[in-house]
Amino acid sequence: MPRERWGMLVRAGKACQVCSKAGRQDxxxxxxxxxxxxxxxxxxxxxxxxxxxxxxxxxxxxxAELVITFEDHVLRGGFGSAVLEELNTLGISVPxxxxxxxxxxxxxxxxxxxxxxxxxxxxxxxxxxxxxxxxRVKALTFAAK
Numbered sequence: 629m630p631r632e633r634w635g636m637l638v639r640a641g642k643a644c645q646v647c648s649k650a651g652r653q654d655x656x657x658x659x660x661x662x663x664x665x666x667x668x669x670x671x672x673x674x675x676x677x678x679x680x681x682x683x684x685x686x687x688x689x690x691x692a693e694l695v696i697t698f699e700d701h702v703l704r705g706g707f708g709s710a711v712l713e714e715l716n717t718l719g720i721s722v723p724x725x726x727x728x729x730x731x732x733x734x735x736x737x738x739x740x741x742x743x744x745x746x747x748x749x750x751x752x753x754x755x756x757x758x759x760x761x762x763x764r765v766k767a768l769t770f771a772a773k
Contacts, residue, residue: 634676634685674707677710685718686714696725696726697724703728703729712724725757727748
């Protein structure tokens with residue numbers, strides 16, 4: 629049986645990788661926003677969380693200046709945690725920024741307002757990426773679902 633792989637890149641970037649289990653629109657939007665800032669952005673589609681596509685993750689993370697995971701789930705024990713574990717196992721040392729829900733009670737409310745409050749947005753991801761990349765090569769690699 630052939631091994632399942634994460635989706636191909638929408639666009640190839642060089643210095644930062646973003647892996648996402650959020651909506652595709654959440655991952656696609658930074659393409660235009662980041663490129664206006666001078667970043668090179670790529671988008672992966674991790675169609676599944678487990679098992680992690682270690683080969684694809686490793687091939688991009690080893691060239692990345694930054695890995696960003698963007699997920700519409702709780703961070704602790706989520707997709708970003710799985711990415712961190714695999715990077716550690718592979719011996720790849722790259723900064724990782726995780727965007728997702730905190731592991732705490734979240735009050736009821738409109739989803740967009742809650743996402744804004746807890747920093748689960750394209751703007752929040754870009755802000756954290758910019759902070760990490762200020763002294764690095766201006767590039768992003770973005771992976772999304």
